[in-house]
Amino acid sequence: MATLTFPQxxxxxxxxxxxxxxxxxxxxxxxxxxxxxxxxxxxxxQTTCASRILEGYLPPYDAHxxxxxxxxxxxxxxxxxMDEFGMGxxxxxxxxxPTKNPADTSRVPGGSSGGSAAAxxxxxxxxxxxxxxxxxxxxxxxxxGIVGHKPTYGRVSRYGLIAYANSLEQIGPMARTVxxxxxxxxxxxxxxxxxxxxxxxxxxxxxxxxxxxxxxxxPEEYFGEGVNPRVASVVWDGISLLERKGxxxxxxxxxxMAYALAAYYVTCTxxxxxxxxxxxxxxxxxxxxxxxxxxxxxxxxxxxxxxTEVKRRIMLGTFALSSGYYGKYYAKAQAARQQxxxxxxxLFREVDVIAGPTxxxxxxxxxxKTDPLSMYLSDILTVPANLAGIPAISVPCGTSEGLxxxxxxMGPHFRDERVIDVAYAFEQGVSR
Amino acid sequence: xVSEKDVAHIAELADxxxxxxxxxxxxxxxxxxxxYFDILDQVEQATRGGxxxxxxxxxxxxxxxxxxxxVLANTREKEDGFFRAPRVM
Numbered sequence: 383m384a385t386l387t388f389p390q391x392x393x394x395x396x397x398x399x400x401x402x403x404x405x406x407x408x409x410x411x412x413x414x415x416x417x418x419x420x421x422x423x424x425x426x427x428q429t430t431c432a433s434r435i436l437e438g439y440l441p442p443y444d445a446h447x448x449x450x451x452x453x454x455x456x457x458x459x460x461x462x463x464m465d466e467f468g469m470g471x472x473x474x475x476x477x478x479x480p481t482k483n484p485a486d487t488s489r490v491p492g493g494s495s496g497g498s499a500a501a502x503x504x505x506x507x508x509x510x511x512x513x514x515x516x517x518x519x520x521x522x523x524x525x526x527g528i529v530g531h532k533p534t535y536g537r538v539s540r541y542g543l544i545a546y547a548n549s550l551e552q553i554g555p556m557a558r559t560v561x562x563x564x565x566x567x568x569x570x571x572x573x574x575x576x577x578x579x580x581x582x583x584x585x586x587x588x589x590x591x592x593x594x595x596x597x598x599x600x601p602e603e604y605f606g607e608g609v610n611p612r613v614a615s616v617v618w619d620g621i622s623l624l625e626r627k628g629x630x631x632x633x634x635x636x637x638x639m640a641y642a643l644a645a646y647y648v649t650c651t652x653x654x655x656x657x658x659x660x661x662x663x664x665x666x667x668x669x670x671x672x673x674x675x676x677x678x679x680x681x682x683x684x685x686x687x688x689x690t691e692v693k694r695r696i697m698l699g700t701f702a703l704s705s706g707y708y709g710k711y712y713a714k715a716q717a718a719r720q721q722x723x724x725x726x727x728x729l730f731r732e733v734d735v736i737a738g739p740t741x742x743x744x745x746x747x748x749x750x751k752t753d754p755l756s757m758y759l760s761d762i763l764t765v766p767a768n769l770a771g772i773p774a775i776s777v778p779c780g781t782s783e784g785l786x787x788x789x790x791x792m793g794p795h796f797r798d799e800r801v802i803d804v805a806y807a808f809e810q811g812v813s814r
Numbered sequence: 815x816v817s818e819k820d821v822a823h824i825a826e827l828a829d830x831x832x833x834x835x836x837x838x839x840x841x842x843x844x845x846x847x848x849x850y851f852d853i854l855d856q857v858e859q860a861t862r863g864g865x866x867x868x869x870x871x872x873x874x875x876x877x878x879x880x881x882x883x884x885v886l887a888n889t890r891e892k893e894d895g896f897f898r899a900p901r902v903m
Binding site: 438439440442443575578640641643644645647648655659662664665666667669670671672673674675676677678679680681682684685686688693694696697698700701702704710711713714715716717718720721753754755758 | 816821824825826827828829830831832833840843844846847848850851853854855856857858859860870872880884885887888889890891897898899900901902903
């Protein structure tokens with residue numbers, strides 16, 4: 383056992399709660415301090431999801447992944463800032479102030495795992511856990527210039543992750559190197575009977591940079607008109623590097639991309655409207671007024687406790703599931719989701735992985751995006767992987783206007799190892 | 815297109831208090847987003863096929879659960895081992 387101590391200077395506002403020391407033990411993560419996104423339950427450590435409605439909440443149990451990282455010898459540094467309940471692309475929707483991007487402190491770090499990304503990018507921690515529902519690990523990884531992986535749905539237990547959209551979200555690793563991502567995947571994966579969607583598929587793999595003969599598909603839709611031309615150019619340079627390392631680049635088409643974003647936002651808001659119904663001040667968080675009636679009390683508690691974007695998404699989901707509208711929105715979204723899944727299955731019969739930009743732009747300025755719909759549109763390149771449940775990684779591949787750009791690699795279900803290999807090949811190729 | 819009255823009704827269903835002053839802005843944003851969702855009208859309804867999914871149940875054996883005092887630890891509104899909640903009537 384050794385005691386790790388952590389400097390308390392949090393100039394980027396990456397943390398909501400910071401510990402001043404932690405015990406580490408033997409294991410794969412021995413001596414390594416780790417930051418945990420604040421929607422992952424940590425016994426006895428405040429867990430807020432960056433929301434006032436959970437302020438002061440001390441979970442009575444550890445999430446499965448927290449048990450795993452502790453067992454592997456890691457010390458928990460603290461709980462990182464995020465968009466409230468995971469709803470956002472910039473970490474500006476936090477009740478505890480925005481996190482600043484270490485690459486440029488006038489800019490957002492991305493979201494919703496912005497705190498975890500900033501903690502890693504700035505060197506405060508070597509590794510962090512994030513969660514990815516529609517890009518929330520990959521976006522901040524791209525904007526901050528680090529590596530972030532969204533595992534295949536089911537490979538990492540969601541037990542203890544405070545749910546936003548349970549059919550879409552996964553906990554995943556964030557670090558500065560692909561090797562550290564791989565190491566964390568060894569710790570995080572594996573069957574957990576407490577998660578009914580958990581799959582028995584542990585990860586035990588040393589990244590292999592040999593990609594000769596690998597077929598990389600590049601969908602036209604990933605370089606469409608919404609993508610900033612300079613970002614597109616930097617990412618193409620990255621894909622060309624993979625070609626020089628022996629891969630074949632094959633352009634392809636993904637027609638379901640036209641519906642992917644709408645399918646994502648209908649699905650996640652619908653699931654959120656159900657998942658966030660539990661926040662009423664009765665069991666956790668600032669208490670509801672028990673002298674009032676049920677509805678009066680809950681309406682007031684939720685009016686005061688939730689931020690604007692959370693209210694908006696709960697209401698969108700309530701509407702999409704309501705009688706008379708269910709067929710038009712939710713049912714159609716599931717049909718579109720199946721089309722996205724089928725497009726990937728079709729493409730993966732011809733290619734081994736798919737590559738493209740992680741985000742259509744570099745990091746926005748803090749306060750720049752005020753219109754919710756234009757914020758949603760920036761998720762267009764990341765949501766397909768969540769809809770389909772496939773693994774997807776973002777690895778830094780250069781800069782545009784001095785700001786980091788991420789290269790995204792996606793693979794077939796349960797081929798996280800292959801996706802990580804390609805990211806590793808790229809990372810090794812860049813450093814040569 | 816939804817009206818402010820519709821948005822107020824949705825907020826009631828979701829038990830979220832929306833102030834009158836916020837209603838206009840909320841409704842405007844709501845409609846912009848719903849307009850975007852209209853693209854789903856073009857999607858063909860999926861046919862229900864078979865599935866190879868199986869239900870996951872465990873045996874009906876009593877296992878340890880959280881001790882009651884830990885479950886109640888996050889609120890001061892408790893009485894005799896129960897959560898105290900707002901009035902139903």
